[in-house]
Amino acid sequence: MRARLSILLAVLAAALAVAPAAQAITQDVLRRSVAREMARSGPPAGVFVRDLAGGRDLYPRRADVPRPPASVEKLYTTSTALLRFGPNATFTTTVLGAGGLDATGVWRGDLILRGGGDPTLSTWGVAQLALRLRAAGIRGVAGRLLGDESLFDRLRGSAATRGRYDRWIGGVLGGLTVGRGWSRDGSPAAEGARRLARALKARGVNVTGGARAGLTPIGARPLTTLPSPTVAALVRLTLVPSDNFLAETLLKDLGASFGGAGTTAAGVGVVRAQAAAFGLRPAMVDGSGLSRADRTSPRQVVGLLAAMHAQPLGPAFEGALAVAGRTGTIARRMRRTAAQDRCHAKTGTLIGVSALAGVCRAIGGHAIAFAVLTTGSTLWRAHRAQDRIAALAARYDGP
Secondary structure (H helix, E strand, O other): OHHHHHHHHHHHHHHHOOOOOOOOEOHHHHHHHHHHHHHHHOOOEEEEEEEOOOOEEEEEEOOOOOEOOHHHHHHHHHHHHHHHHOOOOOOEEEEEEEEEEOOOOEEEEEEEEEOOOOOOOOHHHHHHHHHHHHHOOOOEEEOOEEEEOOOOOOOOOOHHHOOOOOHHHOOOOOOOOHHHHOOOOOOHHHHHHHHHHHHHHHOOOEEOOOEEEOOOOOOOEEEEEEEOOOHHHHHHHHHOOOOHHHHHHHHHHHHHHHOOOOOHHHHHHHHHHHHHHOOOOOEOOOOOOOOOOOEEOHHHHHHHHHHHHOOOOHHHHHHOOEEOOOOHHHOOOOOOOOOOOOEEEEEEEEOOEEEEEEEEEOOOOOEEEEEEEEEOOOHHHHHHHHHHHHHHHHOEOOO
8 A cells, every 4th residue: 555655656746747946046157057058059059048127138149140930930929919909809700691581580691601810710619600590590591601711811821831731830721710721622711611501400400502612792790709719818829839820820810900911921010010119120921930031039039028028918928838847848848947837938940940938937036038049950959958048047046
């Protein structure tokens, strides 16, 4: 019995991976230690560490050299989404009707499923819309079911593929995407219409005119709606697992609402304008960091983190990042170091590119922002340096 209890306690301790007590360090120790890690990582890396509370630059090395940020790019996209939309905003999927309901419960005319840029719209969500239509008295549809994706353009991929399908996105972009836009005919809008038609049929409502992609006719009126998760929730769903599909959809949402068009280029313009308001001018072509044409420097990334830290939305933004040793892309990194539980960070990975940036609540109570951008190094070597630098930042306790 005692042996079993010992094994259980050992397994529980390993699962919790509690970090040992960390020894505080001064700026001089931090600088020397980070310099040593940078020397080990080789020349193709830049780093910037800053004490946000005191406004003190703790360590710069090649901090102004622009490099591909990979998925650290998502920090620019998601921070802009939080600031422009607000944390409680949602993206609404709407069913509209062109025609009217007769005395027998048959809708005489078309129904339109119009996308609102919700990247999380699912078959379950479509089923909820069908239930609401049935509850509103619709017993049949003597017309078509149209899927309207006109909020966005019809480019399905990222800037890295010039808008063509990009398997690294993890979905097919569009203004109406059910289940990330996957479809048998390459039309997310038509697939959305088909899924709503099937959901209606499962509830005894037949659509006689078929289902396809189309535009909302003038005069069509809303019948029911379905909101997305809040922007704050979408930002977390983007950052913690580093979701390219959500990032690129949020970028087009920004373009549609604030840039004049639901396009990647319009969204990039909105994000660039927000960055410029913070005095930052990264080179950007997408929202996810898949393109190597994206360029930013460690100083610019830390500048963004510092600017967001000073915003009322700062806690929401930092809280949406993965937690070292616990969640997301860094769930298995920095365990049993000072960084565990203290550092919230975003990773970035492409072939030959590795990045880590975030904010640590150091043991001395300071908020420390850091960014490490690496090119041309092995992933293992880059991760080792990044993780040790984060742990050093978490141990900082003043000059």
